[in-house]
Amino acid sequence: MSIIVTGADGYVGWPTALRIADRTDERVLCVDNFARREWVASLGATSATAVASMDDRLAAAEEQGYTNLSFVEGDLTDRAFVDRLLAVHEPRAIVHTAAQPSAPYSQINGERANETQHNNLQATRNLVWGLQEAGLTDTHFIETTTTGVYGAPEFPIPEGGTTMENEGERDEVPFPAMAGSWYHLTKSHDAANLRLAHSQFDIPISDVRTAIVYGAGTDETRADERLATRLDFDYYFGVVAHRFAAQAVAGYPLTVYGKGEQRKPFVSLDDAVEGLARLALVDHAERPAAHTVYNQTTRAISIVEIAETIAAVGDEHGLDVDVEHVENPRDEDETHKMEIRHEKYDDLIDGQSVDFRAGIDEVVGAMNDRRSVIESHEDRFLPDMLES
Template structure:
């Protein structure tokens, strides 16, 4: 069987459905603490798309042919809970997506910075130690970390490691320097280091997907029935840039570009992000620790805003672009040169949609929820920007 954490999340739920379709003869068990729902409520926002309870999600999935899914509510920071899950199910693969995933949320104050790192790192450690201590050392452990591990250096970024010359001019592969720019991203640096340690010490088969900004409103599976829709966050804290821009356009608000907006960021559509995770489960582990830069597009906020304007003009929508003081500590201009050949070759079976195609699809999917976006339009920017 396959165990997937973060199964109630934005990326988790579509991935769970794809796993169900790819492995119809296996039990797919999803685990989630429902914390994402609480965090978004805490910052005064909601998902634009309606999402059902865990029990209703399972019923809806079964009615649509995804009959091998189970869902459990559980806190993976609790060691005993994790060990009970692993003892009960003894999975052959774990897809670990559970995390507090928001950099802005982790930057609010020291309490949330502490929570983000303790929450994310404790879950990863519990799972790794559980696999070792319960003798599940052939289980393929897959975690989505983030391309934000690399920061924004003034040099080319490889897929994971770099090669340096050591003693006697012998080549030595070492991790690329962790230059994260938020407390959330730094939590994933620690996860990456702990996974490397677990692989080195115990030989656990581990694959790390350094996931870019995931954007989009649906996948092939979630389009099958409205009850299968995934959440769509659009607020300053949990709404990633492309999703927030589309939400602003539908709410008849100007697109807010922070600062100059020329810093390139790696991104990937929701469909390709979920598909490539399933592809990695299908592929199985390698003997070495495998690291992939999981992205398909490099785009700046200005690129996104211009692409959105192009699409909305064709739909007879009038969208304006405005620049605001950047509340984040980041470079105003950055080219972001990042390798992803291994990811493209091994895990991307089809050519991804263009940015404008993705934006067009999002607009169509979210059009019925314009009233929700308008009602929460004050959540588009941070309180410090008001």
């Protein structure tokens, strides 16, 4: 038996695989097709941190004592590959972090939207159907979907479902898909497919709805520079906190649209990895309920707070950072106070929470150490008018 981590070359997947391997003697199998590297490179962008080859990563991991970590290259949209993978390794748990993760990338044009939807949905369907047909329906399937499936409603977002009332009758129903991009809609479909997989196949499902993840590393990735995870800062693959940090390092003002008081859910990389590792390692008898939704977030943070925190941290790193408010070109509520429940996720990670400022300090420091990389790619801060 083994634990499989898909998307294990990625920003969240790699440190998750390391943490799981550090806490178990079981075989931890990393699976990836290196598509994330290709997508970022296709846009002329790069990671702020140097990302080692998988061979170098595995060599460094073994030197650190991770003798139970191995890797298989393959495409999860290829059903034959998935069937072989499951037949050979018979996983007791799968942590599925493989996906095209960028909403802006999925919005570039129809080709990228189709690529995103095919990649994300086909991979998940192949895995759950593969488990069913291989007789592995007791395998704990843990997927990172996204809090973006909820949209931005004016009421507190529940952790998974909600209550609907009609003609005096009430029932618990899944939260309606309110995705705002072709990427986010893939995760809405995944969430529905996971419910169906549990209903039809009785596969135990943990649907981990991941917030915006920030941070430059974890204890595991800091142990050797070859173990570093990626740190994207471009418009398409860099989250807002990382883009702002890169702009600060490059000497650009941090531009906040309008008031910038609208809040978004965030979780540190370490807090995200911790929850996934705990779910993968939980004993069979202590697993969560057969189908459980977690809101993988620790707090909501406003855009202006992000900018002001980065400006303050930047000053401590010797950077002169200005925050500028400009007229908002978007039709949006600049003061939306998103509320999102996350009690189940808090319980899962025992209430641990990386301080936002501390996490941002490491991001700014990592980017400042590689300032030449940031400055040579500063044209990636804003979107290209791509025609293809």
